[in-house]
Amino acid sequence: MGEENVKKKNALVPEPALRRMPCYLAYLKLEHRKGSQYVSSTLIARDNGVDPTQVTKDLSYTGISGKTRVGYEVEPLIDALEDFLGFRVMxxxxxxxxxxxxxxxxxxxxxxxxxxxxxxxxxxxxxxxxxxxxxxxxxxxxxxxxxxxxxxxxxxxxxxxxxxxxxxxxxxxxxxxxxxxxxxxxxxxxxxxxxxxxxxxxHLAVMFNRLNAAGSDDSVAPAKK
Amino acid sequence: MGEENVKKKNALVPEPALRRMPCYLAYLKLEHRKGSQYVSSTLIARDNGVDPTQVTKDLSYTGISGKTRVGYEVEPLIDALEDFLGFRVMxxxxxxxxxxxxxxxxxxxxxxxxxxxxxxxxxxxxxxxxxxxxxxxxxxxxxxxxxxxxxxxxxxxxxxxxxxxxxxxxxxxxxxxxxxxxxxxxxxxxxxxxxxxxxxxxHLAVMFNRLNAAGSDDSVAPAKK
DNA sequence: TGATATTAAGGAATTGTTTCTTTAATCAAA
DNA sequence: TTTGATTAAAGAAACAATTCCTTAATATCA
CATH class of the missing domain: 3.40.50.720 (NAD(P)-binding Rossmann-like Domain)
Structure with a gap:
């Protein structure tokens, strides 16, 4: 019990976060093509239907940090995401x-x-x-x-x-x-x-289930956002 | 129909549970072909690398219940799963x-x-x-x-x-x-x-991440900053 | 027939993830 | 330069999911 700098639980990046990252990447590439130089977490969040603080948490795993009141620089963020996700090495x-x-x-x-x-x-x-x-x-x-x-x-x-x-x-x-x-x-x-x-x-099973649940119940709550 | 489980408002089946069900189904079909008539949650759990209580919880969503000390009857369980997952209607x-x-x-x-x-x-x-x-x-x-x-x-x-x-x-x-x-x-x-x-x-992103984490760990701290 | 071991099922505790709240930074405008 | 608004980031709280624990039932074996 003496070792105090033993990494706790491996500090694995959460799988849901990893799964969201390619989505951010696709979005950023589109924004980049549109000419955007900076994109804020607020904007990313709104356009992708997720929570703003979740965006910053997710992106922080890549090592990139944003600028207060400006947002993230698009190009470096794209690079960092592709690197982090392993999309740049074949x-x-x-x-x-x-x-x-x-x-x-x-x-x-x-x-x-x-x-x-x-x-x-x-x-x-x-x-x-x-x-x-x-x-x-x-x-x-x-x-x-x-x-x-x-x-x-x-x-x-x-x-x-x-x-x-x-x-x-x-x-x-x-x-x-x-x-x-x-x-x-x-x-x-x-x-x-x-x-x-x-x-x-x-995935098909999940889709069928949600589809049937939505169809059979008119008092369905819309995905608690 | 839904009169008895009206206590919980929406009671959506958890997505992780839904995603595991097709896996159980595939397993049960294999067991059925092998001639098994009953399969216990313990066995399902062991062969599929999940927790036994999770199996019973997941299966309980289909409405089927197992027999104590015997397990689940394979054929009705297959039917119930296929029905529940919407695999039987085209x-x-x-x-x-x-x-x-x-x-x-x-x-x-x-x-x-x-x-x-x-x-x-x-x-x-x-x-x-x-x-x-x-x-x-x-x-x-x-x-x-x-x-x-x-x-x-x-x-x-x-x-x-x-x-x-x-x-x-x-x-x-x-x-x-x-x-x-x-x-x-x-x-x-x-x-x-x-x-x-x-x-x-x-999914690719998750796999790359886990693969890299597995290959580079042990001594090196995860370079997450 | 009775004891034992195995099982399903329900509830409690734990873990992990998401959301909320606060703080600090800094750009823009006055 | 100062003020105000907007943002990222870090910590706290809430939530969801998994695992653990206990109970009740029953087939098997003595």
Whole structure:
């Protein structure tokens, strides 16, 4: 108990804050294109429907500070956000499962602008192996296991539900450090492996629920703002 | 129907709980296929890396209750979850913005299994209008405005950032009640319109952050200033 | 048949996040 | 230069969500 400068709880940036940051970034880029040089937290808050103090708290994580009575300088803030979010360094990733959703992601070239480049894709289905989707050719997953020395740290998981856990284990066993999980299966992450769950169906469930709640109840309170 | 739980005013189901439910559902379907007839919350919790009491709390929202010392009956629980999440009724949706991400979603046929069917797509780019992607032909967005009497309540927003707000407004003005927003732009929802934000980049930001934190920690203080 | 262990469920305490409040800074205008 | 208004930032309070704790029920085993 003697160590008093042991970092408490790791001081992780709150996930909700991290999720809001790309939204600020998109907004700032639009403002920048419009010619704005300074933007205040008040303005950011109003245009994005969040609390002004939350904006300053969120932005303070990037290390940038604003000027009293002026706001934030747009360009440095954009740079700081992109740096902080890791959008400026290009990370390479492998995709596992070239089914419907995997194919969809291979078609999407938007991720490259945010620092993620898919450089390989794997599957077990003979019907897709050998084909090229979005410029990436699909290989058998054994090829991934054979190649021990790839420096790829990020794996995108888009297999069917039944294989998700098995493939995730294989990814980890072969050096993957971060799993971007698009399946509804909850991956119990081993050692120091990061798992980011992004099941579209989870979001769909929330949307359906809110839609039904709004439709069936006329005394609904509007999102307590 | 809602007479007995009138005590709490709105009693909205917490979003984190809703997001976990599809995960339980996927798990239960796998267990069902394996032949399990009963599954306990303890087991669900262990296999999915969550707290057992959280499982029972989450599942209680569906109205199903488990049997002491036995657990939950798998089949009725699957039914209840699918019903509760709105996965059993097929909702139809329009897609706005057939760019990279929009095209990707049109290629994905997985959504149909979860109750969402894309039945139309709109854009403004002459290069894509008239083409068919994933069985859906792309029309000019004016066609959407002309057709006042479509019964479509759900709109998927996949336009470029610059047009997101404008298109969202147009959607709402023409009867869309729920916007599934894939852009990083925060849509300030009007009256009783539901907005579900699903920016992939937000998730990417969280993953990058956690990955970097995991790689650089141990001895180094988090450079958060 | 009775004891034991396992489970669901409800309420309390804890934790984390958001919102509110206060303070200090500084630009603009008089 | 002085005054007033607006802003960022830091701390306090409120809120929501998770985890912990207790209770009641019951299938299994002795």
């Amino acid at each position: 990370d390479e990733a492998y995709l596992f499962g070239a089914g419907s959703l995997g194919t969809a992601l291979l078609h999407d070239h938007g991720l490259v602008q945010y620092g993620l480049k898919i450089v390989g894709a794997f599957d077990v289905n003979p019907l897709v192996i050998g084909h090229s989707i979005g410029g990436i050719s699909i290989a058998h997953i054994d090829e991934f296991v054979k190649n021990k020395d790839h420096g790829i740290k990020i794996g995108i998981l888009t297999t069917p539900v039944a294989n998700a856990r098995e493939v995730a284990n294989m990814m980890v066993a072969n050096g993957i450090k971060a799993i971007w999980n698009f399946t509804p299966v909850r991956i119990t992450s081993p050692e120091g492996v990061v798992v980011q769950n992004t099941s579209l169906y989870a | 909702d139809e949706a329009y897609l706005f913005g057939a760019g990279s991400l929009g095209t990707a979603l049109l290629h994905d046929h997985g959504l149909v299994q979860y109750g969402l069917k894309i039945v139309g797509a709109f854009d403004v780019n002459p290069l894509v209008i008239g083409h068919s992607i994933g069985g859906i032909s792309i029309a000019h967005i004016d066609e959407f405005v002309k057709n006042k009497d479509h019964g479509i309540k759900i709109g998927i927003l996949t336009t470029p950032v610059a047009n997101a707000r404008e298109v969202a407004n147009m959607m709402v003005a023409n009867g869309i009640k729920a916007i599934w927003n894939f852009t990083p732009v925060r849509i300030t929802s009007p009256e009783g319109v539901v907005v579900q934000n699903t920016s992939l980049y937000a």
